[in-house]
Amino acid sequence: GAVVSQHPSRVICKSGTSVKIECRSLDFQATTMFWYRQFPKQSLMLMATSNEGSKATYEQGVEKDKFLINHASLTLSTLTVTSAHPEDSSFYICSVLPSGTYNNEQFFGPGTRLTVL
Amino acid sequence: SQQGEEDPQALSIQEGENATMNCSYKTSINNLQWYRQNSGRGLVHLILIRSNEREKHSGRLRVTLDTSKKSSSLLITASRAADTASYFCATLLSGGYNKLIFGAGTRLAVHP
Numbered sequence: 273g274a275v276v277s278q279h280p281s282r283v284i285c286k287s288g289t290s291v292k293i294e295c296r297s298l299d300f301q302a303t304t305m306f307w308y309r310q311f312p313k314q315s316l317m318l319m320a321t322s323n324e325g326s327k328a329t330y331e332q333g334v335e336k337d338k339f340l341i342n343h344a345s346l347t348l349s350t351l352t353v354t355s356a357h358p359e360d361s362s363f364y365i366c367s368v369l370p371s372g373t374y375n376n377e378q379f380f381g382p383g384t385r386l387t388v389l
Numbered sequence: 390s391q392q393g394e395e396d397p398q399a400l401s402i403q404e405g406e407n408a409t410m411n412c413s414y415k416t417s418i419n420n421l422q423w424y425r426q427n428s429g430r431g432l433v434h435l436i437l438i439r440s441n442e443r444e445k446h447s448g449r450l451r452v453t454l455d456t457s458k459k460s461s462s463l464l465i466t467a468s469r470a471a472d473t474a475s476y477f478c479a480t481l482l483s484g485g486y487n488k489l490i491f492g493a494g495t496r497l498a499v500h501p
Binding site for chain 1: 422424429430431432434437477479487488489490491492493494496
C-alpha cells in the first residue's frame with residue numbers, strides 16, 4: 273500500500289496562531305487527498321476533499337476560511353488551521369487516494385495531534 | 390448524520406475468545422472497509438468487502454456484508470491482547486464520490 277506521512281506529528285500552539293499540517297504521499301501520486309478530524313474517543317469526521325490543482329471541497333459545517341487546504345502537487349496537500357482556538361484541538365488525519373486505483377482504497381497518514389492553549 | 394452506527398460501543402473479552410462487531414449504514418455503497426486504530430495512532434486498513442460480496446476472510450478476520458439490511462459485521466477469532474484497539478467501519482459511497490464515511494467505532498479490550 274501507499275506510504276503517507278504527516279508533519280508535524282504533534283504541535284502545541286497559542287490561541288490565535290495559525291498552524292500548517294503537511295500530508296505527503298511518498299510513493300504514489302494522488303490527485304485526491306482527504307482531511308479528517310477526530311476528537312477524543314470519537315470517530316473520524318471528513319472535513320474536506322483536497323483536489324490537486326483545484327479548490328478543495330468542504331463538508332457541511334466546516335469553515336473553508338478557517339481550514340485552508342492547498343494541494344499544490346500530486347504528492348503534497350497542506351491543511352492550515354487559521355487563528356486556532358482551543359476547540360480546534362484535535363487529531364487531524366489525512367488520507368491519499370492513489371491515482372488510477374480501481375477499488376478506491378485510501379491510505380492514511382499517522383495523524384497530527386494539535387493542542388491549542 | 391455523516392456517521393453510520395456501530396455496536397457495541399465497547400467490548401471487553403478474554404484472550405482466546407471471539408469478538409464480533411457490527412456496523413450499519415444509511416446509503417448505497419461501493420464497498421465497506423474495516424480499520425483498526427490503536428490509541429492515539431493512525432488507521433490500519435484491515436479488510437475491504439465490495440457491495441457484491443457477502444463474506445470475506447483474512448487470517449483471523451471474517452467480514453460479512455448484507456446490503457439488504459445495510460449492515461456488516463467483523464469477527465475476530467481467537468483474540469489476542471494485541472488486538473486491543475478501536476475498530477471502525479467505513480463505507481465508500483456509490484456514485485463516484487470517493488468519500489469514506491466512518492462509523493462511530495467499537496473499542497475492543499482483550500484481557501490476557
